[in-house]
Amino acid sequence: QVQLQESGPGLVNPSETLSLTCTVSGGSISKSYWSWVRQPAGERPEWLGRIYSSGSTTYNPSLKSRITMSVDMSKNQFSLRLKSVTDADTAVYYCVRVRGYGGSPYYYGLDVWGPGTTVTVSS
Amino acid sequence: ENALTQSPVSLSVSPGETVTLSCRAPESVYGNFLAWYQQKPGQAPRLLIYAASNRATGTPDRFSGSGSGTDFTLTISTLEPEDFAIYFCQQYGSSPWTFGQGTKVEIK
Numbered sequence: 001q002v003q004l005q006e007s008g009p010g011l012v013n014p015s016e017t018l019s020l021t022c023t024v025s026g027g028s029i030s031k032s033y034w035s036w037v038r039q040p041a042g043e044r045p046e047w048l049g050r051i052y053s054s055g056s057t058t059y060n061p062s063l064k065s066r067i068t069m070s071v072d073m074s075k076n077q078f079s080l081r082l083k084s085v086t087d088a089d090t091a092v093y094y095c096v097r098v099r100g101y102g103g104s105p106y107y108y109g110l111d112v113w114g115p116g117t118t119v120t121v122s123s
Numbered sequence: 124e125n126a127l128t129q130s131p132v133s134l135s136v137s138p139g140e141t142v143t144l145s146c147r148a149p150e151s152v153y154g155n156f157l158a159w160y161q162q163k164p165g166q167a168p169r170l171l172i173y174a175a176s177n178r179a180t181g182t183p184d185r186f187s188g189s190g191s192g193t194d195f196t197l198t199i200s201t202l203e204p205e206d207f208a209i210y211f212c213q214q215y216g217s218s219p220w221t222f223g224q225g226t227k228v229e230i231k
Binding site (some may be wrong): 035044045046047058060061062094098104106107108109110111113114115116 | 124154156158160166167168169170173174179211213215218219220221222223224225
């Protein structure tokens, strides 16, 4: 079965760029959508965006022009970059599979989650 | 965005009881693409229900989802000790996808 694992720095300085990678194992990254979700301590999750294996993206407008997602098919990985971070970006970050069915690319919703990685923004 | 409101925020119940959690949207959720997740401390959310009423693989049948449009419900029948957790609803019918604030189910 598909498993996801986030990796990247746990501490990022304010105003710098947060970079995370998700490694997909047990299945191919192709022909699927993938998402990033974050959750500050004690708060609801926040959906950051999704990327198709072709590289097509949809981002949450709340992040404006700070976010970039990418896919590396050769490594079966997808990545998140969030620039100009502040302490409001401190959270647990999850990479998630979006599973589709038939004519609906998102039918099953966010069905497989990585364990999450804690990112703290602080100097 | 289609912001979701869950109620109650928390409830205390005894094992064996039945609980009903509510999730409401200000606008109709396209395709009834509404999911429910369970989250325990220190863990990632786990998908329980997708498309309003379909149990995900591995979800016990004591969990059931219902509703359409703007009003959705998650019912947990005969609560087991492992069911005490936080439950989030999430809509994925329109971007940006959004989550409710969660309902915490605690042991009485």
